Amino acid sequence: MKALMEVQGLTKRYGGFTALDNVTLSLSDDAPSMTAVAGESGSGKTTLARMMLGFIEPTQGAVLYGGKDVAKMSASEKRQFRREVQPVFQDPFEVFNPFYRIDHVLTTPVKRYRLADTDAKAQSLIEDALKRVGLRPQDTLGRFPHELSGGQRQRVMVARAVLLRPRLIVADEPVSMVDASLRATILDELRTLNRDLGISIVYITHDLTTAFQICDNIVVLYRGTVAEAGAVERVIGDPKHPYSQLLVSSIPLPDLDKVWGADEIPVTEANAARLNNGCQFAPRCPSVMEQCWRAPPPKFVPDTQRLATCFLYDGSAVAPDDDVASVFRPPETARLG
Amino acid sequence: MSAPKEVDPVLEVTNLNVHYDTGHGPAKAVNDVSISLKPGERLGLIGESGSGKTTMATALMRLTRPPGRIASGSVMLDGKDIMAMSARELRETRLRDIALIPQGAMSSLNPVMRLEEQIIDAIVAHTSGMKRAALNARVEELLTNVGLAAEVARRFPHELSGGMKQRAAMAIATSLSPKVIVADEPTSALDVVVQRQVMQTLGRLQDGLGAAVVLIGHDMGLVAQFADRVGVMYAGKIVEIGPVRQMIEAPRHPYTRLLVDSLPGIKVKQALIGIPGLPPPLVNLPPGCSFSPRCPFAFERCKNEVPQPQEVGDRQQAACHLYPEHSALPPMPVGPNDTEAQP
The missing domain is CATH 3.40.50.300 (P-loop containing nucleotide triphosphate hydrolases)
Known part of the structure; x- marks a missing residue:
């Protein structure tokens, strides 16, 4: 498999705090994919998203883009990387300079990457990008x-990314600050970009519902480690890791036959100390066993198209490869429109 | 109400x-x-x-x-x-x-x-x-x-x-x-x-x-x-209110229906449906029903006359001109998802 981007044994420590611990994930170059990180x-x-974008450097491991280590790229390689791997950020309010018109964020990349040799061409590129995300240029520019x-602001950011015809968009919680009624439309546009322009998308989110709807595969992280990964139908439809089970059962569904149980789940502190060894989820796990405290569980493959790092599946095969993408299902070629 | x-x-x-x-x-x-x-x-x-x-x-x-x-x-x-x-x-x-x-x-x-x-x-x-x-x-x-x-x-x-x-x-x-x-x-x-x-x-x-x-x-x-009960607000008004089950399973106001539909589930993959358009500016409300510019059912009366809340079910009220002529909300017309209207 040729990889578009390879995340190899990626670890990031801030002082003594391990934010990300040895994550390996490759994005295939064979077909444009949509991968959720939840x-x-x-x-x-x-x-993880910031390291994929080359904003921060890993403590250990590497991010390879087109086979080259992002941290060791030459200036011209970095420039190419910056063009082909585009971010979309969470907050559509903070990313704009309030003193500049909307046009500024769109004309800057056109100039920087010399996408057009005339103003008329630049204008038509920008208008085309805006139309792709469902905005009317005449009502947006100026x-x-x-x-x-x-x-609308979040769509402008997506349009800015599209303008550069990237290979990969890393979208970090792109809709968490947008009204529920508008989320669907923006996510549908991301899916269209994936399908029509062949852009691979990494969708960082805590919303499993939308991840299920638009992505092929998902990686569920817990305290810096991969809890479960695989096809969304597997991981979200029938979660195996107790943490993914907790996440899925906490989704507030507008379905009165699926109300949250009355039993409260214990409160834990997100910033509590991390375990030195053993499973990170052990202190919260309802099925915790003796061995969970001793060593981190390997990546078990309880069925197909998924892995779960949990001793409950001891006895199942262990994933042959550290790469969590080894259990991913191929992207759907014909998606629902 | x-x-x-x-x-x-x-x-x-x-x-x-x-x-x-x-x-x-x-x-x-x-x-x-x-x-x-x-x-x-x-x-x-x-x-x-x-x-x-x-x-x-x-x-x-x-x-x-x-x-x-x-x-x-x-x-x-x-x-x-x-x-x-x-x-x-x-x-x-x-x-x-x-x-x-x-x-x-x-x-x-x-x-x-x-x-x-x-x-x-x-x-x-x-x-x-x-x-x-x-x-x-x-x-x-x-x-x-x-x-x-x-x-x-x-x-x-x-x-x-x-x-x-x-x-x-x-x-x-x-x-x-x-x-x-x-x-x-x-x-x-x-x-x-x-x-x-x-x-x-x-x-x-x-x-x-x-x-x-x-x-x-x-x-x-x-x-x-x-x-237990849900009220839906649109442009400063409560457009529908009723017991939670009726509001989700049998909403009468088109806006409530669209809100419910904009939430995808985790059972089947479906087309994601947003609500086209934007809420109206509150300074200059459209005459008639505030939702009419975005409503797939809007007809002439909706553009001229503000709908008043009326009983549309058991303890359920909606402010919509579709009632009392209709006994339930008609099926949503399927149309192209229009681009977002500008204020």
């Missing part, structure tokens, strides 16, 4: 950020 | 209007809203950003600040009109009888005070003569009620996680056993597991106190998990 605050999902809604 | 009269309502809002004065005239953020709440009832109020739900929450406490003003209407709390109270009566009523759990508890706590001082502050402002030992015992009890350990009392807000701060805000809100709790998006910044813990804590507190709760949010799923 987990609670402090699970390391944003740390406005200031405060004149647009949060959903 | 009023509840059945077997039990006297603990909170009765009648024709409440809250306006923000702007250079172009008043923005009607709460536009002639009437609701009533029985003791122990859980009402969910949902709407998009800018639908007036937070304005509504602050107005219930009479905490509206300029440029906002309560233009007219009454809020009867246990028979007394909050809008007619003197400053002193109002100060005594807040927290004791009606308490607010604000949006983003992170910023509602004082960063330079230990948690116990903030809780005690609230109690001594309303009750005199409590000894320090009794106060400490009460703080511990309140923290235990919200699932926090007693030693958390000695901490500063920055030493708490988001979920813990939200619980701390709940401990303060329930410190005087209020009759009505107004919770304004209490979990908007929390992740799903913590959100569930916080909502379950709120439910348990409320059961213990027998208080009525107004839960404000934009997530139909969350409201469905918690509320």
